[in-house]
Amino acid sequence: MKDQSEQAVNSSFFKNLDVCCQMIADMIGEKRIAEWTNSDYINLSRQLARKTKIRLSESTLKRIFGKFKTSERYYPQKATRDALAQFIGYKDWDDFENRDATIPELDRPKVSNREYVPDVRNKNRRIWLMSATFLGLAFILTLIVLKPLEKKDVKMDVVQLVCLNPNGITPHSAIFKLVAKQPLTDSFKNFSIDFADGRSKRKQFLNPLLTHYYQVPGRYYPKLRYRNKVIDTGYVYLQTKGWSITGANQFDTVRVYPIQSPVRESDEQAIAVSAVDAFRAGVDTLRTFFVTFSNIKPTRINGDNYELSFQLQTSANRTGVRCSQVDVNIYGQFDQHLFSIFKPECTVWTSYQFSENEKYGEENDLRPFGHDFTKGGILTLRVVEKKVSLLINNKEVYTTNYQKSIGYIMGLNITFAGIGSFRNVQLRDLKSNELF
Template sequence: MIQYLVAQVEEQLGWGSGTNWSNKDFEELSDRIFESTKKRLSVTTLKRIWGRAELIANPSSATLDILSEFIGHRNWREFKGSYRSQPLKNAIQKRLKVPHLTVFLLLVLVSVALFTIFWDKDSVITKTTAIISETDFKFRSRTVSNEIPNSVVFEYDASTASDSAVIEIQQDWDKRKRIAIERTDSIATCIYYLPGFFKSKLVVDGVIVKEEDVFIKTQDWLGVIHRDTSPIYLKNEEIKKNGQLSIAPEVLAAYNIDPRTSNVKVGLYQVRDFGEISTNDFELSMQLKNTLQDGLSGCQEAKVFILYDGGAFGIPLSKKGCVSNLNLLIFDQYIDGKKNDLSGFGVDFEDFAELQCISRDNKFEILVNGVQVYEGEAPETPLKIKGVSIQFEGSGTIGNMELKNSSESFYLNHKGER
C-alpha cells in the first residue's frame, strides 16, 4: 500500500519515477505538500519514503496521512480503503517494471545526439557530470568565537563544477538565505545573529550537494529583541530580575520600543550541548507567562521551540480567542490552526501557564495546565536535543523549568537560577 501511495503521488506530479528525482525535486515536493495541506514533510522524510535515503520500515501514520491528503484523501485509512487488490498490484508492477532495452536504446540515442551537438569543454555533458556525485565537492565549517553574533568560516571545493555553474551557500533551511560564491575560491564567511542548530548547504545550480552542521551556542540565557535587521541583545541584568527570567515592558521602553504601536517579538535562548538527551526519551516542563497587556494584536502569543539535530518543535500558546492564528510544528508536521482545532493551546495569562512536552515509548504528547492537548507518534531514531528558546509577543516571563529523561535531569531552573 505504501508503494501504491508513492505511485499515486508520482502520477499526480507527472515527474516520472522518484528513483530519478534530484534533491531539488524533493524540495519542490515538500513545498507543494505544504501549499496543499499546510503541513510540512521534510526532504529527508520524503527521501526515506522513496527509498532514496535510509528507508523507513514503518513510516508514521501522520506522514502517511499527509501524503494521502496531498492526493485528495482525508487520511491514510481512507486511501487504503479506496482501492482493491488488483489495481494495487498492477500499479506497483507498472511502477517497478523497468523496460531495460528501451531505456538503453534511448540513452544511446540521446548520448550520441548530445555528443554531436556539444563538443567543447563547457558542454551539457560536462555540466551534468560535474554535479552527479557529492564526493566531487568538499564543504566544512567552523565558528570563530563563542559569542553572539558569531561568524562562520566555510571551507569548500567546488572546482569540479562547470565554469558557468551557479554556486551558493545556504545558511539554514531557508532557501532565501543563500549567498553566491565563486567556483575558483575556497573560503566564504557568513554571520549568524541568533543561536541555534543549523543545516548549512553547498548548492550547485539549485542542487544541494553537501550539508554541514553549524551549532551556534549561548554561554547562558540570551535575551533579544527581534528586529528586521540585527536583533537588540539584552544585558544579563535586563533579563534576570526578581528571581525570574523575563523581558519586561520597561526593558522595551528603555530602547524606545512601544508594542502598542508596532508588533514586537522578544526571545530567550538557551542553546548548548545538554548531554545525552534525545527526542525519543525526554520531558520538558515549564512555567511561562506573556506579560504584555496592551499589545497591538491583543493576543499575547508565546511560542516554545525545542531544538534538536535537524529540526525543532514549535509549541504555541495565546489568549483563547486567538487560537485560530496559531500553528504547531511537531516532527516536520505543520498543523495550521485555521484548519485544525488548537483551542487547547489557548490560556489565561493572568497567571503562569504550565507546559509539558513528553516523548517516551514512541509516543509524543503535549499538556497545557495538566490537560493533554496533543498526542502523536515519535520516531524511533533518537535525535539529540540542542536547545530551548521561548519567544513572546511583546514581553514575557519564564518560571520553573526542567529538562530530563526517564533516568536523570539535564537542566533545572528555579526562578531564573543557573
C-alpha cells in the same frame, strides 16, 4: 509624450515585480511559475505568513504571479510588496528596488488578454505528427548527450558544506567553505546556502568561501543546495552563559537588540523583561516586537527521551499583540523540536516541527495549539522514544511522532510576542534523570 512617460514608469514597476516573483520561485522550489498549481500558491501563502507575519491569500498571489488572466496588469499595494521583498531578505520594497543585481530571465508568462498556452486542439494532424517526431528525436538526443551529465550530478554528494568556525557566541561571523573530494567542473553559482536563522535570504556562492552574520544564540542547521536541491547540512553553534535575552521588531531582518535585565530565575521570581528594558535596548515597543530568551549549552539529555515543563504568562493585549504568541525551540545535535502556541482564535498561525515532522495551522487542524496564557499556565512537552505529547496545565492535548533522531539536547529558546515571563524551567532526561 506624457502617456509614453507613464508607460515607461509602469514598465519599470512591473519589471521589478516580475524579478521579485522569480526570486521567490527560485527560493521555494524548482518548478517554473507557469507550472504552479493551487497547492503551490497555498504553500507560498503559508511560508509568507510564517516568515513575514503577513498573510496573502492564494487568490491574491495568483493575481500577482499572473495565474489569473485580467485585462489590466495587477500591481499590489505597498504593504503587499513590502512582504514579498521581506520574504527574499530585503528590508522592504524600496530596499528591493534599490538593489544592485542583474535581472534574471523570467520564465513566467506575460499577463495579457491572450491565453497563456495556445490551444493546439484545432491544429491539423500534420502538425501533430511533426511535433511528435520532433519530440521523439529530442528525447533520443537527450539520452545520448546528457547521459554524462547525470553522472556529474550523482557525484555532487562528494561536495560538502564546512563551517570553518562553527562554535562561538553572538554576534558571530560564520565562514562557510565548499569542500570537494575532486576538482569542481561546475560553476560555483550553482551552489547556495540556506542559513536557517529565519532572518536572511539564501546566498549564492561566487567562490569557495562565503560568510554569514548570526545575531541570536542557538544551534543552526544551514543547508547546502546544488541547483535548488539540498545535498548537505552543516551546523553553527552559538552558546550562552545562562539566560541571554534579545529583542527584535517585526519585519526588521537586519537588527536584533541585546537586552540587559536584572531579573534572574529563582523559586520566587520569574525570568522576564519589562517594556522599559526593551525600549532602552533599542526595541520600538510601539510596534510589534518579540523578546527571545536563550539558554544554549551542550547536554547529555537524550533529545528523543525527555520532558520540558515550565510555568509561563504571555503578553496582555497591547499594540501589535492580539494573539499573545509564544514559540518554544529545543535544539538537538542534528535537528530541532519547535512549536508555537497562539490564542484559540489565532490557530491559523500555529505550527510545529518535530525533527522531520512539520505541520502548519493554515493546512492542518492545530486547534490543540490554541490556548490563552495571558493569565498564566503550565506548558509541558514530553518525548518518549520519538513519540511526542503536548500538555497544557497537565492535560494532554496533542500527540504525534517522528522518525529521525535529533541527538542530544544542545539548548533552549523561548520567544514571546511582546512582554512575557516564565519560571521553574524543568528539562530532564526521562531515562538518566539528568537535568538541564
